[in-house]
Amino acid sequence: MTSTYAVSESMEDYLKTIFKVINKQHVARPKDIAKILKVSAPSVTGALRSLAEKEFIHYSPYDLITLTQKGENAAKDVIRRHDVLQNFFEKVLLVEQKEADEVACRMEHVVSPNIMDRFISFIEFLEICPRAGEKWISGFGYYCDHDGKLDNCEKCIELTLENLREKKRKGGNEAMVVKKLNELEPGNKGRVVKVAVSGETGRRLVEMGVTAGTMVEIEKVAPFGDPIDIKVKGYHLSLRKEEAAGITIEPV
Amino acid sequence: MTSTYAVSESMEDYLKTIFKVINKQHVARPKDIAKILKVSAPSVTGALRSLAEKEFIHYSPYDLITLTQKGENAAKDVIRRHDVLQNFFEKVLLVEQKEADEVACRMEHVVSPNIMDRFISFIEFLEICPRAGEKWISGFGYYCDHDGKLDNCEKCIELTLENLREKKRKGGNEAMVVKKLNELEPGNKGRVVKVAVSGETGRRLVEMGVTAGTMVEIEKVAPFGDPIDIKVKGYHLSLRKEEAAGITIEPV
DNA sequence: TGACAGACTTAGGTTCGTCTAATATAATTA
DNA sequence: TAATTATATTAGACGAACCTAAGTCTGTCA
Ligand SMILES: [Mn+2]
Ligand SMILES: [Mn+2]
Ligand SMILES: [Mn+2]
Ligand SMILES: [Mn+2]
Numbered sequence: 320m321t322s323t324y325a326v327s328e329s330m331e332d333y334l335k336t337i338f339k340v341i342n343k344q345h346v347a348r349p350k351d352i353a354k355i356l357k358v359s360a361p362s363v364t365g366a367l368r369s370l371a372e373k374e375f376i377h378y379s380p381y382d383l384i385t386l387t388q389k390g391e392n393a394a395k396d397v398i399r400r401h402d403v404l405q406n407f408f409e410k411v412l413l414v415e416q417k418e419a420d421e422v423a424c425r426m427e428h429v430v431s432p433n434i435m436d437r438f439i440s441f442i443e444f445l446e447i448c449p450r451a452g453e454k455w456i457s458g459f460g461y462y463c464d465h466d467g468k469l470d471n472c473e474k475c476i477e478l479t480l481e482n483l484r485e486k487k488r489k490g491g492n493e494a495m496v497v498k499k500l501n502e503l504e505p506g507n508k509g510r511v512v513k514v515a516v517s518g519e520t521g522r523r524l525v526e527m528g529v530t531a532g533t534m535v536e537i538e539k540v541a542p543f544g545d546p547i548d549i550k551v552k553g554y555h556l557s558l559r560k561e562e563a564a565g566i567t568i569e570p571v
Numbered sequence: 572m573t574s575t576y577a578v579s580e581s582m583e584d585y586l587k588t589i590f591k592v593i594n595k596q597h598v599a600r601p602k603d604i605a606k607i608l609k610v611s612a613p614s615v616t617g618a619l620r621s622l623a624e625k626e627f628i629h630y631s632p633y634d635l636i637t638l639t640q641k642g643e644n645a646a647k648d649v650i651r652r653h654d655v656l657q658n659f660f661e662k663v664l665l666v667e668q669k670e671a672d673e674v675a676c677r678m679e680h681v682v683s684p685n686i687m688d689r690f691i692s693f694i695e696f697l698e699i700c701p702r703a704g705e706k707w708i709s710g711f712g713y714y715c716d717h718d719g720k721l722d723n724c725e726k727c728i729e730l731t732l733e734n735l736r737e738k739k740r741k742g743g744n745e746a747m748v749v750k751k752l753n754e755l756e757p758g759n760k761g762r763v764v765k766v767a768v769s770g771e772t773g774r775r776l777v778e779m780g781v782t783a784g785t786m787v788e789i790e791k792v793a794p795f796g797d798p799i800d801i802k803v804k805g806y807h808l809s810l811r812k813e814e815a816a817g818i819t820i821e822p823v
Numbered sequence: 824t825g826a827c828a829g830a831c832t833t834a835g836g837t838t839c840g841t842c843t844a845a846t847a848t849a850a851t852t853a
Numbered sequence: 854t855a856a857t858t859a860t861a862t863t864a865g866a867c868g869a870a871c872c873t874a875a876g877t878c879t880g881t882c883a
Contacts, residue, residue, distance in 0.1 A: 381877095444710070450702050459700075467692075480728050613842075614840070617841085633860090833877085
């Protein structure tokens with residue numbers, strides 16, 4: 320059984336750490352990496368040499384460390400896997416943050432791309448399907464904390480059904496509401512209706528499979544609405560305002 | 572970060588394999604182990620020496636291999652972790668069996684006891700809470716296969732609510748139905764109402780946290796109803812008929 | 824500008840899990 | 854029972870990922 324990803328678990332953690340350090344303080348130094356990963360300085364030197372050889376980073380002794388494009392992609396991918404898993408543990412299994420983070424950091428290296436996608440879809444479905452959603456998860460919390468007792472499910476279902484009908488009544492009057500991605504606010508979620516973005520970003524979106532039907536969440540909007548940070552399929556993505564304007568969304 | 576479990580990932584896989592081989596053909600030989608784990612024969616010899624030293628197995632060169640109690644416990648624990656994960660991937664995330672098995676075999680070594688418990692509770696909750704269950708999971712399947720389209724949720728919720736009320740009407744007339752565990756049939760599930768089992772098995776049940784509220788599933792019943800194989804909290808357990816008779820169940 | 828402290832690398836060693844080649848033992852079969 | 858075949862072990866080596874101890878580089882500051 321060949322390993323699922325291009326580098327070893329250890330190297331993935333180094334890449335992840337380098338990416339995070341660079342994005343936080345512009346430049347990554349071996350000392351920081353050693354501290355974060357709780358390894359000795361010589362271990363870091365060794366890892367750097369190995370990563371440079373495989374062309375994940377630019378590096379020579381005493382030089383500063385930068386990620387190659389390949390390295391950045393790999394790092395982002397590990398981080399995505401980590402985030403999806405941690406999110407699932409925290410938001411669905413209601414596990415405490417520290418443990419969710421720790422276990423995600425071990426699982427991130429072994430989860431398959433396919434199962435990743437399923438986790439993402441599952442969480443989306445959970446958020447969208449009116450049978451489930453937040454209320455249902457809190458019911459799971461009750462179940463866990465009370466030795467397998469179910470909390471009053473009937474009321475909850477009635478309410479759900481009520482809301483669903485309400486929404487439908489309204490929906491019958493107005494046409495499907497769509498907005499441009501740049502018109503949404505942090506925390507808003509929606510489903511992609513159309514993508515009309517050219518250039519590198521457009522290509523990246525297609526590559527990532529961001530097409531009609533994909534769920535998008537607004538994470539952060541900078542002053543003057545540029546750039547806009549979004550989450551799609553577990554990826555964190557930063558869009559220019561004009562790029563975001565090319566994406567049509569049906570808010571959820 | 573110290574590793575979560577007592578032995579390395581590799582050794583856990585050896586233990587698991589030894590357990591399975593013994594339970595299948597009574598005696599484990601290095602050749603079988605090598606074949607299953609896809610390693611060379613000398614690798615097996617090395618692993619056996621190492622496991623013997625740590626007292627997980629009884630072994631000396633050319634001798635036959637048996638698990639110590641410690642080894643058997645460890646093996647069962649790995650298998651439980653594996654099964655719970657694989658089950659979640661297959662039954663909840665609707666992942667195909669081969670991949671579910673492979674990824675479970677990697678994750679089994681890094682999932683924490685706590686998150687294990689959550690997975691188990693989550694699956695139970697999914698099976699019990701009338702908002703979710705099988706119908707809901709099949710809705711998730713539809714969602715995955717149709718690019719994020721929701722299948723007619725309203726009808727499904729109405730039906731669920733209907734069933735729930737139906738059940739309640741019936742439930743109002745008759746008192747809570749309870750049975751003895753030995754009266755159930757393979758595939759039946761239920762919630763433990765009372766445990767009155769003495770001896771080693773009783774102690775084991777308590778250790779495993781099998782108390783009022785725990786979900787139990789009947790897996791297999793031998794001819795004449797003895798022994799009875801059950802699944803509790805992810806563990807597979809074999810009970811004598813008289814032991815099973817000491818456990819009161821409310822069928823679900 | 825030159826010393827020095829702190830950061831980084833080199834040198835060299837350990838453990839783990841794997842391998843191949845050679846050897847020893849056990850089982851089968853003529 | 855002797856020869857042959859199948860299995861298992863020993864010997865020795867390797868790469869990955871870590872470590873400690875000992876040097877080397879560099880930015881800072883007197
Ligand atoms: Mn994290
Ligand atoms: Mn990690
Ligand atoms: Mn399996
Ligand atoms: Mn495994």
